[in-house]
Amino acid sequence: MTLQTELENVSPSKLSVRNVSKIFHSKRQIVRALDGVSLEINEGEFVCLVGPSGCGKSTLLNIIAGLDLADEGAVLADGQPVTGPGRDRMVMFQEHALFPWLDVLDNVMFGLRLKPGLNNRERREVAKYYLRLVDLDKFLHANIHELSGGMKQRVALARALAPNPKVLLMDEPFAALDALTREQLYGDIQRIWEQRKKTIVFVTHNVREAVCLGDRVILFSPHPGRIRKEYQIALPRPRDISSVALAEKSSEILVALKSYLDAGGENARVPGATFATHGGAE
Amino acid sequence: MKTRVISAIAFFLLLLVAWEVVVQTGILKVNRIMTPTPSDVVIYLYGAIVDGTLPSAALVTMKRLLFGYLCGIAIGLPLGLITARFKACQDTIGLLALGLQTLPSVCWVPLALLWFGQTESAMFFVVVMGTLWSVVIATETGVRTIPPIYARAARTMGSRGFHTWINVMLPASLPFIVSGMKQGWAFAWRSLMAAEIYVTILTGFGLGHILHYGRELQQMNQVVGVMFVIVVIGLLADKVLFSPWERFLHRRWGTQGK
Structure with missing residues (x-):
């Protein structure tokens, strides 16, 4: 494999979630984190999973990643059942999960070193390419603790992109950042998504963030975790989080979301479900 | 500065x-x-260095210490990793390590002498025992306190099994391991000195031996001179063996350095 082909875009995956259920047993209770969830995600689609804590959206992401296994049902990536983590599906976590004993470049190199068919010089070039993509090429040898929260997440993004996956799975990656940094990253992630052509599954509890980024927003409700509704977001890109059209769409979704929360019944108890239309959702 | x-x-x-x-x-x-006065000590040190007794004794002691210490680490690290990895090892090896670590390592000297006689093997045994348990416990604690997210992130990037242990778990627990190694060094150094003073080892005269004979002959300048050399070796070990690691840890982890 040459450097050139390594940097070329790979065709993004089609994901198919089929009737997936996941049950967590704790000492006191049994939690149905996911209850018969089915979802089709197209090649190169940007899908946002939205819902309050406990609705199973992160659980679903982990199952797609192969980090968790479904109790029932299956996830298919390009028709192949997911049985474990794979380089074709890279994950970005809420905590940056960067390794403090490595500098920025070596963090991005970590996944590349495990990828066969490249020599170390080529791996370094690939890593530098992605660090350039996230505007961090001046910080190749910085230590992780020296970076700001936003920069750390950008390194994590570069690390996830570097093995050239077909799918990018993002679990509330911006939730711990301040609003200004977050807005900057919305721009970055949209630009990179268009440039690198990935299928992206993005988990968030921030409705406005979901509308800003997603082609499609999937609404989850908790206890048990189920998909309640989905919205096509037809707004032109690149989208600005503070635009009026975006605000209208997100308030529509927010109304629906609140109606599920207020509905009572099996959804009665929703711990920690506070929602803001923009910004400080934490 | x-x-x-x-x-x-x-x-x-x-x-x-x-x-x-x-x-x-x-x-x-x-x-x-x-x-003795400082000048007495200097005169002794000069004489003992020139006639070679001090350098050769220091060499004998350092050899014992370094060899035993490195072997202690080589055994302790994997043992610590295994203890952290497997529940069954935690309740067995882990408990054993915790118990034996509380035993001052000088207490191994009588047993070692009976088993191995007045030989290098006895000294080796004592140094290994001094090092081993601290390293096991530090490694185990280090691995246990690693945020699980590191292993998860590594898995998504294709790291499995042995690769994860060498490239993630081991470096992630480095802050603990280095402090465990330091403690192991201190234990080993102290117990070796005690053993050398306690009994004449026939296979080689170390620093403790010279210190002991200084007392026997009431050569107090020799006693103090050897004490001085022991301090210098301790300081050197700290600067040469541990300072680079600690600087690396401070730089990478962003903890407060010196």
């Missing part, structure tokens, strides 16, 4: 001068035979 160096030098000079004056003038009624 410059003022720090100057103040350090001034402090030690003052200390030496005061010591010399107090002993020479006898103002505190110190026993001149039992208390």
Whole structure:
């Protein structure tokens, strides 16, 4: 494999979630984190999973990643059942999960070193390419603790992109950042998504963030975790989080979301479900 | 930086001068035979270095220490990793390590002498026992306190099994391992000195041996001179063996350095 082909875009995956259920047993209770969830995600689609804590959206992401296994049902990536983590599906976590004993470049190199068919010089070039993509090429040898929260997440993004996956799975990656940094990253992630052509599954509890980024927003409700509704977001890109059209769409979704929360019944108890239309959702 | 160096030098000079004056003038009624002056010690050190007894003794002691210490780490690290990895090992090896670590490693000396006689093997055994359990416990604690997210992130990037242990778990627990290695070093060093003073090892005369015979012959300048060498070796070990690691840890983890 040459450097050139390594940097070329790979065709993004089609994901198919089929009737997936996941049950967590704790000492006191049994939690149905996911209850018969089915979802089709197209090649190169940007899908946002939205819902309050406990609705199973992160659980679903982990199952797609192969980090968790479904109790029932299956996830298919390009028709192949997911049985474990794979380089074709890279994950970005809420905590940056960067390794403090490595500098920025070596963090991005970590996944590349495990990828066969490249020599170390080529791996370094690939890593530098992605660090350039996230505007961090001046910080190749910085230590992780020296970076700001936003920069750390950008390194994590570069690390996830570097093995050239077909799918990018993002679990509330911006939730711990301040609003200004977050807005900057919305721009970055949209630009990179268009440039690198990935299928992206993005988990968030921030409705406005979901509308800003997603082609499609999937609404989850908790206890048990189920998909309640989905919205096509037809707004032109690149989208600005503070635009009026975006605000209208997100308030529509927010109304629906609140109606599920207020509905009572099996959804009665929703711990920690506070929602803001923009910004400080934490 | 410059003022720090100057103040350090001034402090030690003052200390030496005061010591010399107090002993020479006898103002505190110190026993001149039992208390050497710094100049006595310097004269001894010069003589013992020139005739080779001190360098060869230091070499014998360092060999014992380094060899035993490195073997202790080589056994302790994997044992610690295994203990952290497997529940069954935690309740067995983990408990054993915890128990034996509380045992002062000098306590191994009588047993070692009976088992191995007055030989290098006995010294090796004592040093390994001093090092081993601290390293096991530190490694185990280090691995246990690693945020699980590191292993998850590594898995998504294709790291499995052995690769994860070597490239993630081991470096992630490095802060704990280095402090465990330091503690192991301290234990090993102390127990080796005790053993060398306690009994003559026929296969080689170490620093402890010379210290002991200094006492037997009432050569107090020899006793103090060897003590000085032991301190210097301890300081050197800290600077050469551990400082680079600690600097690396401080730089990478962003903890407060010196």
